[in-house]
Amino acid sequence: AQRVTQPEKLLSVFKGAPVELKCNYSYSGSPELFWYVQYSRQRLQLLLRHISRESIKGFTADLNKGETSFHLKKPFAQEEDSAMYYCALSGGSSYKLIFGSGTRLLVRP
Amino acid sequence: DGGITQSPKYLFRKEGQNVTLSCEQNLNHDAMYWYRQDPGQGLRLIYYSQIVNDFQKGDIAEGYSVSREKKESFPLTVTSAQKNPTAFYLCASSMSGPSTDTQYFGPGTRLTVL
Numbered sequence: 001a002q003r004v005t006q007p008e009k010l011l012s013v014f015k016g017a018p019v020e021l022k023c024n025y026s027y028s029g030s031p032e033l034f035w036y037v038q039y040s041r042q043r044l045q046l047l048l049r050h051i052s053r054e055s056i057k058g059f060t061a062d063l064n065k066g067e068t069s070f071h072l073k074k075p076f077a078q079e080e081d082s083a084m085y086y087c088a089l090s091g092g093s094s095y096k097l098i099f100g101s102g103t104r105l106l107v108r109p
Numbered sequence: 110d111g112g113i114t115q116s117p118k119y120l121f122r123k124e125g126q127n128v129t130l131s132c133e134q135n136l137n138h139d140a141m142y143w144y145r146q147d148p149g150q151g152l153r154l155i156y157y158s159q160i161v162n163d164f165q166k167g168d169i170a171e172g173y174s175v176s177r178e179k180k181e182s183f184p185l186t187v188t189s190a191q192k193n194p195t196a197f198y199l200c201a202s203s204m205s206g207p208s209t210d211t212q213y214f215g216p217g218t219r220l221t222v223l
Contacts, residue, residue: 009149044152044199044214086151095140095159096167097212101151 006100021072023087032090033070039083077107115215132200141183146197
């Protein structure tokens with residue numbers, strides 16, 4: 001079955017500390033992986049997708065097919081990074097996007 | 110923001126009543142989606158539509174119905190058959206499928222059953 005697991009409900013770090021939000025997935029084919037973010041009082045929006053191989057707001061994520069993971073990383077967290085982060089998976093031509101349960105990142109000053 | 114609007118922002122319903130949540134987009138997107146968001150469970154897909162006059166059930170379609178008569182509009186009806194309708198509902202759209210195109214989300218509607 002297709003599944004996305006985000007094991008941490010809350011991740012609290014100090015400003016300037018490294019951040020890693022974990023995401024593991026279960027999928028039999030070749031998935032497309034995404035990170036969506038929801039800042040306070042804002043809409044859910046795409047942060048990055050693995051096929052783009054880009055860094056957005058200092059965040060990167062590498063797809064590890066061996067470990068079936070797509071962890072989101074940032075070397076130095078900023079207070080404005082505090083938000084709810086969702087990992088999501090799509091399979092090939094499917095129109096379905098499967099979301100994890102989300103991780104709340106809190107960056108303290 | 111903009112592009113996708115949802116109304117109302119808050120909705121209260123008595124048990125046994127059907128209610129319809131509105132979702133409109135002016136992005137000229139073909140695909141539209143309805144998700145339900147519950148605390149600790151992330152987003153779950155209710156229905157999606159790839160094109161006008163066509164829609165498919167998602168993972169939790171029971172107790173819900175939709176229509177797609179116009180490209181811009183994808184209303185969701187929460188029927189009295191939905192056992193636990195109190196939740197936050199999000200509408201989204203994309204140019205085509207999520208594997209190739211970003212999904213853009215609306216601001217959401219919070220439905221409370223009294």
